[in-house]
Amino acid sequence: IDQSKIRNFSIVAHIDHGKSTLADRIIEMTGLLTSREMQSQVLDNMELERERGITIKAQACRIIYNAQDGQEYILNMIDTPGHVDFNYEVSRSLAACDGAVLVVDATQGVEAQTLGNVYLALDDDLEIVPVINKIDLPSADPQRVIEEIEDIIGIEAQDAPQISAKTGEHVDQVLEAIVRKIPAPKGDRNAPLKALIFDSVYDSYKGVIISVRIMDGKVRRGSRIKMMATGAVEEVVEVGYFGPGQFIPCDELDAGMVGYITASIKNVSSTRVGDTVTEADRPCEKALPGYKKVQPMVYCGIYPADSAKYQDLRDALEKLQLNDASLSYEPETSAALGFGFRCGFLGLLHLEVVQERLEREYDLDLVTTAPGVVYRVHKTDGSMMELTNPSNLPDPSEIDYMEEPVVRAEIMVTTEFVGSIMQLCEERRGVYIGMDYMEQTRAVLHYRLPLNEIIYDFFDALKSRSRGYASLDYELDGYQRSDLVKLDILVNKETVDALSFIVFADSAYERGRKMCEKLKEEIPRQLFDIPIQAAVNSRIIARETVKALRKDVLAKCYGGDISRKKKLLEKQKEGKKKMRQIGSVEIPQKAFLNVLKLD
Numbered sequence: 095i096d097q098s099k100i101r102n103f104s105i106v107a108h109i110d111h112g113k114s115t116l117a118d119r120i121i122e123m124t125g126l127l128t129s130r131e132m133q134s135q136v137l138d139n140m141e142l143e144r145e146r147g148i149t150i151k152a153q154a155c156r157i158i159y160n161a162q163d164g165q166e167y168i169l170n171m172i173d174t175p176g177h178v179d180f181n182y183e184v185s186r187s188l189a190a191c192d193g194a195v196l197v198v199d200a201t202q203g204v205e206a207q208t209l210g211n212v213y214l215a216l217d218d219d220l221e222i223v224p225v226i227n228k229i230d231l232p233s234a235d236p237q238r239v240i241e242e243i244e245d246i247i248g249i250e251a252q253d254a255p256q257i258s259a260k261t262g263e264h265v266d267q268v269l270e271a272i273v274r275k276i277p278a279p280k281g282d283r284n285a286p287l288k289a290l291i292f293d294s295v296y297d298s299y300k301g302v303i304i305s306v307r308i309m310d311g312k313v314r315r316g317s318r319i320k321m322m323a324t325g326a327v328e329e330v331v332e333v334g335y336f337g338p339g340q341f342i343p344c345d346e347l348d349a350g351m352v353g354y355i356t357a358s359i360k361n362v363s364s365t366r367v368g369d370t371v372t373e374a375d376r377p378c379e380k381a382l383p384g385y386k387k388v389q390p391m392v393y394c395g396i397y398p399a400d401s402a403k404y405q406d407l408r409d410a411l412e413k414l415q416l417n418d419a420s421l422s423y424e425p426e427t428s429a430a431l432g433f434g435f436r437c438g439f440l441g442l443l444h445l446e447v448v449q450e451r452l453e454r455e456y457d458l459d460l461v462t463t464a465p466g467v468v469y470r471v472h473k474t475d476g477s478m479m480e481l482t483n484p485s486n487l488p489d490p491s492e493i494d495y496m497e498e499p500v501v502r503a504e505i506m507v508t509t510e511f512v513g514s515i516m517q518l519c520e521e522r523r524g525v526y527i528g529m530d531y532m533e534q535t536r537a538v539l540h541y542r543l544p545l546n547e548i549i550y551d552f553f554d555a556l557k558s559r560s561r562g563y564a565s566l567d568y569e570l571d572g573y574q575r576s577d578l579v580k581l582d583i584l585v586n587k588e589t590v591d592a593l594s595f596i597v598f599a600d601s602a603y604e605r606g607r608k609m610c611e612k613l614k615e616e617i618p619r620q621l622f623d624i625p626i627q628a629a630v631n632s633r634i635i636a637r638e639t640v641k642a643l644r645k646d647v648l649a650k651c652y653g654g655d656i657s658r659k660k661k662l663l664e665k666q667k668e669g670k671k672k673m674r675q676i677g678s679v680e681i682p683q684k685a686f687l688n689v690l691k692l693d
């Protein structure tokens with residue numbers, strides 16, 4: 095294939111501006127699928143993505159396009175997620191491309207993640223092709239949005255295609271712009287193989303499937319390849335490219351192409367996203383720069399509901415990590431929950447998605463502990479420890495001071511809501527840095543905020559206080575000293591380690607009280623009174639009591655027939671499996687999750 099006829103691009107946008115819809119239209123228009131075969135959001139093929147209507151995983155697809163110049167082009171398109179939690183996924187996809195189509199909603203204009211994505215694309219020196227979407231809507235104002243793109247982002251946008259991804263209007267102009275503006279790949283076909291692994295997935299038939307962008311050289315069935323970072327050498331079993339939601343084998347992938355490789359990869363851990371694939375016998379000189387290692391922002395413990403499933407959970411995590419390089423995990427034990435893993439995530443949405451994927455794709459029942467950020471504990475002996483699990487907090491007498499992570503947040507909002515958003519930021523211990531006006535009606539607020547104030551419900555609060563008009567982007571900005579304490583929850587006088595977490599000292603009382611109230615609702619009454627207490631440094635700050643049960647459950651069956659009685663006991667036994675024994679008290683599994691959802 096002639097390299098000058100290849101275009102590799104990603105579609106990026108702020109959430110809901112219409113990337114996936116545009117990807118669908120492009121697939122339909124280029125005849126890959128007829129409109130009858132078309133189901134909406136073809137590339138969002140994960141069940142979870144369809145349910146939630148969001149893109150979680152980047153997906154690649156190869157398209158043949160007959161351009162107006164009479165030539166046939168091969169377009170490799172990668173649809174990417176929009177939510178800030180999945181930024182890492184975006185930056186990985188971009189590194190495999192030569193250009194990015196930037197979709198901007200004509201009714202909304204430039205939003206926080208529009209900018210965020212532009213910066214990611216510029217990091218990779220990509221050509222940016224702006225596209226104005228949703229012009230079919232009555233409130234669309236394309237000219238204003240074009241000016242915004244030029245003012246705020248600083249790229250030429252007068253000739254940006256103005257389209258409706260929904261109706262298909264002018265989508266052909268997007269394809270023409272891709273062909274004309276995005277540069278063709280430039281790789282040396284005869285040089286040693288050099289390919290970037292930008293994704294991978296575990297398939298029960300094919301084994302590990304790696305997605306690659308070939309920078310130089312070529313690869314075919316039978317080639318002996320080497321993973322440069324891990325040193326693993328494998329024989330290629332199959333190469334191919336991506337159809338919509340499927341793998342299509344081909345003879346060879348060469349410089350400039352995007353496709354997949356399967357090999358006799360036995361050890362899942364020998365492939366690493368970001369690594370360079372080369373030839374075993376003729377390695378290239380230098381590996382590609384790869385990706386920055388991601389810093390998880392949020393940690394929590396994940397435990398199998400049935401402790402016999404520990405090994406299954408380990409296997410599932412290992413396979414899921416292949417497909418989600420931003421997930422990290424290591425084994426830990428909890429007195430309350432037994433053997434499990436401490437896992438790191440990019441945000442709370444990411445955590446939820448991973449938990450759901452583990453439960454659905456690997457058929458596991460899980461219990462998660464309170465999510466928290468990484469604190470730094472400076473001890474009196476001068477050493478510092480990074481704390482990801484609150485249970486490991488040293489005795490207060492050994493602690494000199496503690497620090498918590500802070501972020502730099504950019505919040506875009508229409509001017510009428512600036513006041514209420516500023517108030518929200520103050521409540522969350524934010525420090526005001528400044529404000530810029532983008533036009534008369536919109537502003538960007540800059541704040542420094544503690545990460546643990548924004549990971550839980552900040553996003554929702556932002557939306558509800560601005561009637562959906564505010565958008566947020568943030569990045570980690572170091573640590574700050576802070577007055578933090580560990581809040582423990584005691585059930586029947588025993589500390590439940592899975593419920594301990596670190597809070598800002600001034601919020602401890604409020605938080606503790608709410609958790610006790612919530613737990614009281616969750617724990618079924620038993621034969622004795624159960625005190626539920628919240629404590630800071632062994633000092634009780636809140637208490638609730640689950641009153642003792644008076645009646646025998648079987649009493650109502652008294653004199654009744656024996657099979658009914660049996661059934662009742664049977665049902666209780668079932669229920670017991672979903673219980674956790676804490677000392678002499680049984681706590682329902684769902685309580686662990688529910689008490690964390692406070693607000």
Ligand code: GTP
Nearest residue numbers: 109110111112113114115148149176228258259260
């Ligand atoms: P994420 O994948 O979650 O990041 O979102 P996205 O940017 O891919 O947005 P998606 O394609 O899912 O579209 C969001 C919503 O906008 C959907 O309800 C679409 O039907 C709608 N939409 C997309 N394009 C258009 C358009 O041109 N006109 C109208 N009226 N609606 C559109």
